[in-house]
Amino acid sequence: MSLKANDPSRKTWLDLPDNTDFPIQNIPFGVFLTRDDIITIGTRIGDFAIDLGALHQLGYFKDIPLTDDIFLQDSLNDFIADGRKTWRSVRNRVAELFDAKNDELKSNQKDRDTVLFTLDEIEMQMPVQVGDYTDFYSSKEHATNVGKMFRDEENALLPNWLHAPIGYHGRSSSIVPSGIPIHRPQGQKLPKGADEPIFGPTRHLDFELEMAFVTTASNHLGEPIPSEDAESYIFGMVLFNDLSARDFQKWEYQPLGPFLGKNFGSAISPWIVTLDALEPFRVEGPKPVKKLLPYLETKGKKSFDISLSVAIKPDNGEESVITKSNFKYMYWNMSQQLAHHTVNGCPVNSGDMMASGTISGPTPESYGSMLELSWGGSKPVKLKNGQERRYIEDNDTVILRGYCQNHEVRIGFGEVSTKILPVFKS
Amino acid sequence: MSLKANDPSRKTWLDLPDNTDFPIQNIPFGVFLTRDDIITIGTRIGDFAIDLGALHQLGYFKDIPLTDDIFLQDSLNDFIADGRKTWRSVRNRVAELFDAKNDELKSNQKDRDTVLFTLDEIEMQMPVQVGDYTDFYSSKEHATNVGKMFRDEENALLPNWLHAPIGYHGRSSSIVPSGIPIHRPQGQKLPKGADEPIFGPTRHLDFELEMAFVTTASNHLGEPIPSEDAESYIFGMVLFNDLSARDFQKWEYQPLGPFLGKNFGSAISPWIVTLDALEPFRVEGPKPVKKLLPYLETKGKKSFDISLSVAIKPDNGEESVITKSNFKYMYWNMSQQLAHHTVNGCPVNSGDMMASGTISGPTPESYGSMLELSWGGSKPVKLKNGQERRYIEDNDTVILRGYCQNHEVRIGFGEVSTKILPVFKS
Numbered sequence: 001m002s003l004k005a006n007d008p009s010r011k012t013w014l015d016l017p018d019n020t021d022f023p024i025q026n027i028p029f030g031v032f033l034t035r036d037d038i039i040t041i042g043t044r045i046g047d048f049a050i051d052l053g054a055l056h057q058l059g060y061f062k063d064i065p066l067t068d069d070i071f072l073q074d075s076l077n078d079f080i081a082d083g084r085k086t087w088r089s090v091r092n093r094v095a096e097l098f099d100a101k102n103d104e105l106k107s108n109q110k111d112r113d114t115v116l117f118t119l120d121e122i123e124m125q126m127p128v129q130v131g132d133y134t135d136f137y138s139s140k141e142h143a144t145n146v147g148k149m150f151r152d153e154e155n156a157l158l159p160n161w162l163h164a165p166i167g168y169h170g171r172s173s174s175i176v177p178s179g180i181p182i183h184r185p186q187g188q189k190l191p192k193g194a195d196e197p198i199f200g201p202t203r204h205l206d207f208e209l210e211m212a213f214v215t216t217a218s219n220h221l222g223e224p225i226p227s228e229d230a231e232s233y234i235f236g237m238v239l240f241n242d243l244s245a246r247d248f249q250k251w252e253y254q255p256l257g258p259f260l261g262k263n264f265g266s267a268i269s270p271w272i273v274t275l276d277a278l279e280p281f282r283v284e285g286p287k288p289v290k291k292l293l294p295y296l297e298t299k300g301k302k303s304f305d306i307s308l309s310v311a312i313k314p315d316n317g318e319e320s321v322i323t324k325s326n327f328k329y330m331y332w333n334m335s336q337q338l339a340h341h342t343v344n345g346c347p348v349n350s351g352d353m354m355a356s357g358t359i360s361g362p363t364p365e366s367y368g369s370m371l372e373l374s375w376g377g378s379k380p381v382k383l384k385n386g387q388e389r390r391y392i393e394d395n396d397t398v399i400l401r402g403y404c405q406n407h408e409v410r411i412g413f414g415e416v417s418t419k420i421l422p423v424f425k426s
Numbered sequence: 427m428s429l430k431a432n433d434p435s436r437k438t439w440l441d442l443p444d445n446t447d448f449p450i451q452n453i454p455f456g457v458f459l460t461r462d463d464i465i466t467i468g469t470r471i472g473d474f475a476i477d478l479g480a481l482h483q484l485g486y487f488k489d490i491p492l493t494d495d496i497f498l499q500d501s502l503n504d505f506i507a508d509g510r511k512t513w514r515s516v517r518n519r520v521a522e523l524f525d526a527k528n529d530e531l532k533s534n535q536k537d538r539d540t541v542l543f544t545l546d547e548i549e550m551q552m553p554v555q556v557g558d559y560t561d562f563y564s565s566k567e568h569a570t571n572v573g574k575m576f577r578d579e580e581n582a583l584l585p586n587w588l589h590a591p592i593g594y595h596g597r598s599s600s601i602v603p604s605g606i607p608i609h610r611p612q613g614q615k616l617p618k619g620a621d622e623p624i625f626g627p628t629r630h631l632d633f634e635l636e637m638a639f640v641t642t643a644s645n646h647l648g649e650p651i652p653s654e655d656a657e658s659y660i661f662g663m664v665l666f667n668d669l670s671a672r673d674f675q676k677w678e679y680q681p682l683g684p685f686l687g688k689n690f691g692s693a694i695s696p697w698i699v700t701l702d703a704l705e706p707f708r709v710e711g712p713k714p715v716k717k718l719l720p721y722l723e724t725k726g727k728k729s730f731d732i733s734l735s736v737a738i739k740p741d742n743g744e745e746s747v748i749t750k751s752n753f754k755y756m757y758w759n760m761s762q763q764l765a766h767h768t769v770n771g772c773p774v775n776s777g778d779m780m781a782s783g784t785i786s787g788p789t790p791e792s793y794g795s796m797l798e799l800s801w802g803g804s805k806p807v808k809l810k811n812g813q814e815r816r817y818i819e820d821n822d823t824v825i826l827r828g829y830c831q832n833h834e835v836r837i838g839f840g841e842v843s844t845k846i847l848p849v850f851k852s
Binding site: 131132137147150151158159160163164166167168169170171172173174176180182183185186187188190195196197198199221222223224245248251252253254255256257258259260263264265290293294295340341343344345346347348349352421424426 | 557558563573576577584585586589590592593594595596597598599600602606608609611612613614616621622623624625647648649650671674677678679680681682683684685686689690691716719720721766767769770771772773774775778847850852
């Protein structure tokens with residue numbers, strides 16, 4: 001099926017703000033509560049949210065084989081499970097309906113009023129019910145930086161790292177969409193020089209600049225997904241903020257990996273941008289340093305040129321961008337991650353989420369966490385208001401943004417914005 | 427609400443086999459396909475499966491506030507979310523209906539024929555849709571044994587172990603009920619003395635003798651569950667076989683913990699035995715070696731005396747019991763595990779599963795994995811047929827069993843039986 005929706009010359013009859021992340025070439029998918037408190041699957045063009053459930057009820061998708069309630073759901077899981085042909089048909093049809101040359105919907109004011117919402121009329125929800133969430137660790141720069149600080153300056157990268165996309169299972173239940181505040185967690189930490197841990201609020205609260213991909217139901221228990229087929233099982237991507245309590249993490253992570261240092265909250269941008277929409281921004285990733293085992297070999301452009309940034313906004317203050325990175329720095333691509341994850345027969349379901357791990361670039365200005373930016377707290381980061389940050393403080397809002405841009409089109413992810421509240425009081 | 431269902435003097439009008447794990451005092455919950463291919467929630471007494479959906483439709487639960495379709499579901503998640511009062515009411519009512527002194531159902535042959543199934547007429551399913559699965563590491567003996575083999579004979583137990591129930595997030599998608607075979611996984615491993623990994627089938631396929639508890643929806647994001655309240659959020663327990671590929675695990679586990687060495691398959695016994703049914707078997711666990719942080723303190727008998735065993739059955743051969751252990755050896759109890767898991771505000775949902783970690787006892791005959799029983803492959807385990815096992819071989823079936831017994835009653839879990847198939851061929 002063609003990617004007609006990607007046509008860069010297409011204009012829409014909707015009014016768009018300049019430089020929007022959501023031109024008619026994007027057509028991402030999300031779930032929202034409407035002004036009537038109905039939950040629906042929708043898309044976004046410019047600053048309009050579009051109710052796909054209502055469009056379907058009005059007959060605008062009659063030529064696509066879809067069940068009646070496919071969009072009247074509180075998650076995209078079933079729609080995603082329908083597979084790539086369905087996603088493409090719906091994206092192409094939405095592009096057609098909002099095309100400046102098409103009067104079909106434009107001229108029907110009643111239907112327009114039914115399906116179009118301004119952003120302040122809706123409330124974005126989690127786009128998928130995440131069955132399993134995996135967090136990879138696929139930036140060589142990040143793994144090296146953390147290895148230097150947590151372990152050994154000389155042998156920062158562990159021997160397995162260059163041979164496989166190392167990852168761990170994370171907690172699905174604490175993934176929230178942009179806008180949901182998260183309390184500073186309490187837990188165990190080992191004070192410097194002490195033998196025994198103490199209990200209290202984390203003093204090293206961090207973000208991690210990541211992206212995540214969402215899968216469709218793919219393999220069965222026991223069946224690997226080959227790397228060359230992996231992309232057909234990837235629905236799309238979101239920005240992912242993997243909040244971390246470094247003091248908890250350092251104390252607990254051996255031998256079984258991150259646990260309470262991570263599972264108090266992660267946040268995502270609410271619109272899933274399809275892999276199809278990202279097609280014009282394919283690039284090759286870094287060349288492998290070591291010869292790869294055959295199941296991890298991939299050909300061609302399997303990475304994407306996605307500009308990323310993180311800003312911190314102090315309470316009632318102006319935001320400061322503190323790092324700029326790019327998804328293309330990832331050493332391991334998504335096809336390799338999915339092939340590795342399933343090579344032992346591990347099944348993947350519709351709505352599963354796999355995050356990249358912190359995306360750090362090669363220079364200190366492109367590091368993807370406070371741990372790295374402040375080098376373990378030793379180099380405070382300056383904010384515009386004159387304040388400094390070693391880690392995140394109470395009432396700070398952390399905002400991740402990402403977009404792709406070429407001379408023809410900009411495809412963006414919007415943002416994931418998360419305010420940190422003080423410790424929870426019962 | 428009283429635990430009337432536990433009355434040890436109660437007899438049932440059903441014929442029971444001697445020494446059954448499922449007397450009328452057990453009344454566990456599960457999900458099965460009936461002879462008419464309908465999926466329903468049910469319970470088990472002796473060797474009868476009882477269709478709770480049908481019982482409810484016939485009006486036998488009319489005095490309990492239940493939605494019409496509460497049992498006509500493919501998972502127990504909604505029933506579990508209804509909370510402890512509902513579980514207790516239903517267990518008490520089932521006990522009453524099958525009580526030898528009660529003619530109500532006994533005398534109605536038509537209704538009996540509708541609700542009762544022999545075990546060969548049904549097919550057990552996963553009892554819950556597992557949102558998140560966590561695996562703890564709470565046996566001191568196991569952690570010490572693994573530490574000696576994987577790391578350092580002298581410092582086997584890492585410093586954090588005595589201060590917190592260490593755990594990691596596992597993979598929900600590959601948890602299957604008893605009876606589902608699992609293929610020997612392929613993956614990366616580092617040959618002895620080599621610098622570079624190779625790819626192939628695991629040569630160190632292992633079981634782990636564990637139990638898991640199933641939670642109800644409890645806290646909200648940000649809110650800890652205090653250890654003294656934790657048990658009210660635990661629905662019940664199952665046997666849990668955490669299959670492991672030791673060669674993969676050893677190569678991959680640093681620094682982020684177990685991943686492909688574990689997520690190819692885990693298996694559970696299909697009947698969830700309620701914590702209520704286990705009440706007569708409470709015992710105190712081991713005394714803490716270190717003073718605990720206050721949020722981990724518990725009072726009274728928070729562990730359970732559950733006899734456990736593992737058998738290996740070679741293809742077409744006789745099974746050999748290779749280890750006998752007991753749940754009461756666990757250093758950290760379930761209340762401590764749940765309090766720790768949520769102390770940072772991590773939310774827990776209905777149907778979440780938390781496994782104990784391998785339950786090894788103090789003697790070599792009570793170790794809970796082949797890794798420990800064969801001491802890293804150096805001491806082969808003898809089977810009845812004269813064969814030896816260092817690890818699990820193709821077409822071996824691994825069977826975990828568990829039960830509690832006192833002078834009045836036996837409450838058992840049945841078994842989880844898993845056959846290992848050769849490597850998957852596409």
